[in-house]
Amino acid sequence: MTEFSWKIGGEAGYGIMTTGFIFGKSFVRAGFFAFDINEYPSLIRGGHNTYTVRVSEEPIFSHTKNINILVALNDFAFEKHKNEVKKGGFIIYDTDTFNINSKPKDVNILPIPLTTLATEKGGQNIMRNNVALGASFALTNVDIKFLYEVINDVFKEKKGENIASTNIEAAKAGYEFVQKNFSNLKKIEFTHNRKEKRMYINGNEAIALGAIKAGCKFYAAYPMTPASSILHYLALKEYDYNIIVKQTEDEISAIHMAIGASFAGVRAMTGTSGGGFALMTEALGLAAITETPVVVVLAQRPGPSTGMPTHTEQSDLRFVLHASNGEFPRVVIAPGDVSECFYETFNAFNIAEKYQLPVIILTDKFLAESHATTDPFFLEGLKIDRGMMLNKGQPEAKDYKRYENTITGISFRALPSQENVIFKAATDEHNEYGRLEEDPVNRILQMDKRFRKLKVLEGEIVGTKFYGVEDAEITIIGWGSTKGPILEALKILAKKGMRANYLQIVYLMPFPTNMVKVVLEDAKKKILVENNKTAQLGGLIKEMTGIDVDYKILKYDGRPFIPEEIVAKIEEVLTFDKF
Amino acid sequence: MTEFSWKIGGEAGYGIMTTGFIFGKSFVRAGFFAFDINEYPSLIRGGHNTYTVRVSEEPIFSHTKNINILVALNDFAFEKHKNEVKKGGFIIYDTDTFNINSKPKDVNILPIPLTTLATEKGGQNIMRNNVALGASFALTNVDIKFLYEVINDVFKEKKGENIASTNIEAAKAGYEFVQKNFSNLKKIEFTHNRKEKRMYINGNEAIALGAIKAGCKFYAAYPMTPASSILHYLALKEYDYNIIVKQTEDEISAIHMAIGASFAGVRAMTGTSGGGFALMTEALGLAAITETPVVVVLAQRPGPSTGMPTHTEQSDLRFVLHASNGEFPRVVIAPGDVSECFYETFNAFNIAEKYQLPVIILTDKFLAESHATTDPFFLEGLKIDRGMMLNKGQPEAKDYKRYENTITGISFRALPSQENVIFKAATDEHNEYGRLEEDPVNRILQMDKRFRKLKVLEGEIVGTKFYGVEDAEITIIGWGSTKGPILEALKILAKKGMRANYLQIVYLMPFPTNMVKVVLEDAKKKILVENNKTAQLGGLIKEMTGIDVDYKILKYDGRPFIPEEIVAKIEEVLTFDKF
Amino acid sequence: MTSFEELTTQEKPTWCPGCGNFGILTALKNAIVELNLPKHEVVIVAGIGCSGHLPQWINTFAFHSLHGRALPVAQAIKLANHKLKVIAVGGDGDGYGIGTAHFIHAMRRNVNITYIVHNNQIYGLTTGQASPTSEKGFKSKSTPHGLIEPPVNPIALALASDCSFVARGFAGDVKHLTHLIVQGIQHKGFALIDVLQPCISFNYLNTYEYFMKRVYKLEEDNSYNFTNKRLAFEKAFEWGEKIPIGLFYKEERKTYEDELPQIAEIPLVKQNINEIDISSLIEEMC
Amino acid sequence: MTSFEELTTQEKPTWCPGCGNFGILTALKNAIVELNLPKHEVVIVAGIGCSGHLPQWINTFAFHSLHGRALPVAQAIKLANHKLKVIAVGGDGDGYGIGTAHFIHAMRRNVNITYIVHNNQIYGLTTGQASPTSEKGFKSKSTPHGLIEPPVNPIALALASDCSFVARGFAGDVKHLTHLIVQGIQHKGFALIDVLQPCISFNYLNTYEYFMKRVYKLEEDNSYNFTNKRLAFEKAFEWGEKIPIGLFYKEERKTYEDELPQIAEIPLVKQNINEIDISSLIEEMC
Ligand SMILES: Cc1ncc(C[n+]2csc(CCOP(=O)(O)OP(=O)(O)O)c2C)c(N)n1
Ligand SMILES: Cc1ncc(C[n+]2csc(CCOP(=O)(O)OP(=O)(O)O)c2C)c(N)n1
Ligand code: SF4
Ligand code: SF4
Ligand SMILES: [Mg+2]
């Protein structure tokens, strides 16, 4: 199986993001699998940016430790990353920008006048990135036409035909330069080329698509990294899909708008990161007590406070589980990859409406912004279920009780403009009609009614997924975006002859207590993997099942796990364990 | 031991609160113990209000189930509460307002023209409450002068001498009316009268006093029941104690102001209820990452959302433990009675400054608004400890590191205006100097540094209290305001010959895991008592210690526990257990 | 024909007897009757406060939201179903205090809703703290030594924020207030109606008598012209011996909804969401 | 003597080369030098945004707060130690969007601080969404089809909110801006300085050239009088071919601190908190 990793590094603000994306997408077009990860500081220009793309003939789920090709746009990038390049790998650098003094061993150095090549044919400095793309492509046996195609797609739309073709010219110049000057280098050879159509998509885009497909007609949000691109994407499509996309004065307004739209009968969503979510907490309770469906996306980043805005972490789990005063049912879903982002967002809208409660989709920067390769989403099975919408005359409209105490806890939902079913949606405790009521008996009735919904829902969902062999020495437990690196770690462990499996917890609320118990009670060595400091899922498992995991692999430096890192920790743990 | 309970009921807005308070305080003046509890709807006028005062010769910790004297100011109150009156008890009602049709058996009915007696001597209608007070007093053998004294204290200050004496006149009229017309009734006889000076104070007042004593110089808040009276009390004393008390535009501003004042070097606090706290969550993280001390009082009420604003609940425990994005150390203290409100608030300021972090004081409406009798606070031991304040030149000011990575995690704190120690307090992750820094190694260093503080703190505090016999059949576990009812329940259980004890958890964070483990591992029957639906402390105990309680007694109808109710549940549980 | 009676609920308001809120409720009901709005097409969105209790006592749809948050909810309801008549109500603390940001931005946004502020210059429901409109020096539970800051000026803020309909009413003049609400609802765009509302329990300064003595109607002043923003701004600061009520300013401009092709044909809520075709989006991602 | 150099940090600003923020930073440093403020007596409080990074690059005390929250923090610092010079800085999203409520209420409160708003009519740090001051029709990542609502008008809002010092500067005219900041700091009360700040990365409309062509100085207009609020209000709406900069309005009134006997003698932070005697309070409770 052929695979390689490619990294481009340079100053922020010089188009590295677009360049990296184009690189990955070109290979996906060519029928391969790509996965990317970017790293950038919370600055607009300057500061160091990287974009890493891993490409493979076989499905891949995350980036990996080392790289085969480094494109160093500046000195800093060269020095910082040169040692990440594997033996036999390549380093392309811009001879117009800097000179190198020392070079790592066993690595092919390709000094290329990127800027000159870019500008020679009338391009701008920034087009040197395309030169680098062409040059990089030349190090593989994949047809350069895929690169040209993707460059064209990306630039034509945004900047017009002319700019697109100058960019292609630049790529071509790079490609030819390598062909000519480094023809003796051993290329990365792919053996097959399946040519199935696949998507190259990141978590935020997948969520946006899921929402559109689910009939989300109202998206209100306040920009916040790493959630902002959901706003951008939906805004771009607002006319095509008749969605009202509203940037609000703050997050408080955003969630209240989503709640208002939903009350009026429209599927609605908001999205933010932890700091913005903090401002939404009060409104979660409002949605809950008025039983108004609402979907909230929280793309996590490292806290506390502003923290590290452009990095990743899984540290808001407990926060979302308990945010807002008082007790009420909510649903918390943590997709682990881009397709789960899509399908679970679709589900989120159905759940929110069927159970008339807030649903939180918990992702993080790593999942939100990394593109992965996936089959085109399968749309057949996706059915809209709006739950118990009251149609005229049913039940007897004369005595309509919006908060009727039913066995399931779910009551018929009427919408403003429906005749004879006027009701009050109330933020105070209320009786079945929605009228304020402080009586203790009514209070218990309404609390129990609301919580019953969660019990019913529990029966409907499968909250976990299970990967790997049944009879394993090692059981890895994780949630959310660690999925990719864990799946890759499983591959490595398997190669090393270790029997391992992986329990992914997708629904954090309602917590799949039974499934988790069943799996963990039988598990030999339970290893928790979380991108946080306090092992929040670990605590939750203990609380819900009484089970202690055996080891915790925790990372809280703002970076996602690398598969090899997980494997190394596991090996460490196992070795230590022998004593 | 003589004791009795007295309840007054009538429409909201007619001075019942003041009347009830006066009744309790008069008995405290007379050397007895009183405890009160009020119940009122979220309305200004109309709706039904009650105020219940329990009086005893011996220390008491909560109200109790039945009452001995009922004052019914209207029909509704009479009908609603008449059956709560014990055999041999008394019902005073206002014959000017309504007639009664039926009366409960074995209860003495005292029809009194309260309004006439109030207005006869030139008083206003509302003064009938004082007539009722005088009449009630006449049913005991306690000297009426204590009542006059307290009426005088209360009204003289607020409304002037004249009003005070008219009020006293009214009380006198009631007293004499009973003396004259119901001289044959068997009075409630107290046998001794210790005459020690004691306070009659509620939780909010105790917190305010604790804050003043701790040198809190800045209190910013937005009104919210049941926290508002802290604001009112401190505002009243702002000139006497040089405190800046600021009502802000919202809770977001309130907590940021407290943080700002604290950054400038002043001890600062804010207070709110759950909905307002929701708006403060983002700022908690700001305090944490900038390591700015701040004290936040959260007086709980039933949620979700606006819920039942004037009632009580303990449903924000998990919320405060996990509020705000990201992970950071915080301290959560739940006082269980008024003196803990005082001392723990004092401690909260020391802890906040010594450990440079946010401290949350978690109470609820029941604790915040119920007056209890307690010895005057003992002030001797109370020492201000401002922690590691940087004095000039120490450490070497030239290289001052505000966020220095120390063994304890605590770094020297400098204040603006100090020379040569200029630093940046940063909401982003930062290096030891406070400069923005996204490097992974620095990140881990600062995260670990911050969390280390909690470890150090753990060694300093005793997070639990223990009451009752050592070798018990039953161990009750609780936190916060359930303390009073539980202590009373212990008394009843003891009388019934049951061996019971009670573990009170005062510090919820850092959680006193070891102490809880030690106690619960040995406990025979572990019974959890919580004023919420989801047994939040129960979950926390399970998470931290792995221990399951045997039974959960939960109440979430907005009302506090009554001791007899706890006892009944325990008996139920024990009976059930026999099968 | 919508009648006053059908708007009246069985439950009686629990406001303090004599509270100015009664006048506002009556005026609002009157206005709905006068405009003959079908009651199921009216949604009242409230904040939290004594004022926020209003929708309980009028037989229309209602969303009782959080303290300060009536406006975002109300705007979204309108956008989701612009055939509805959406009326937001709230207090002075609610709208001009904790809700300030929503207030300012809703006005420039010009969603076609009506916003009635029960301005009693006090926090009523929380039993009497100073509010953003309390007068300087005002003594209250939270300002026992007198309020330091001067009040916000909602009329001036509205004028500064491109509000397209700016009016002030008085709860003691139900007929006049009714007419203002009628105009406000008829106005195409965001209509602010600030209502002077005596709180008889906690505000002993700004009483009925206080206002009776002072209020006069702008429409009776022939020299006044409600299309002149500068003049309106000047009037906005008149508060003393004389206090103007009536329409301060009005302009016609496009509503927010007018600029949304998404709902030019069908209200959002009526659009079919079954079988939405996203294949072209998937295609773009391939 | 405070020098420009001692205010300069070793770290260089990471703003995009050419960003208007450089001009603001220079002007602020100039002003501190001109006023000869000891650097340890200056506290800069920032919000979050490109603008919010400013205090990192000036050698004074700084509190980098949350997005939109610079003002409450800044006001409290001033109240806690009114001997300090407190300067709040932030962006247009920060101050006029998410922070609107604090902005409005801080102005009427009149705590003696200076507030500099880096008004680039864009969300810079989050890479280019529309801001509350973006012009109608403006296309951005969040408004690819053009912004619908008209912008907020900070100058008009300030005038409506009893702000006692209202000015607008231009980042492209450092000398003029320096002078405004000097005056703002000298002013006793809340001083707003809204600064037109080109964002070269995301705002291609409101560029240096755009402003160079349009701005003119109010102080050069002899007919202008900055004590006339009505005139100022009119000027506040001038935005087109000509855009006024300079001092719009100024009035002398008591600061919030002036009315606090608590700190009439000793700043709060200097008051001794050891051994506070609460025995009389305990007595009252007995
Ligand atoms: C977030 C939040 N903070 C505080 C409160 C408590 N609260 C309820 S009503 C109110 C203010 C009432 O004043 P106003 O808005 O003027 O309404 P009014 O009662 O005077 O009509 C407050 C502070 C709340 N419900 N929510
Ligand atoms: C509560 C919250 N919401 C959103 C963000 C994300 N955020 C950071 S800066 C910013 C806006 C930046 O615009 P502006 O305030 O105008 O400052 P500029 O970058 O233009 O100087 C936003 C939305 C945040 N940090 N906190
Ligand atoms: S408190 Fe004031 S505003 Fe509230 S109902 Fe009573 S009179 Fe009306
Ligand atoms: S993005 Fe704009 S505002 Fe931010 S630093 Fe760059 S030019 Fe300046
Ligand atoms: Mg009010």
Ligand SMILES: [Mg+2]
């Ligand atoms: Mg900006």
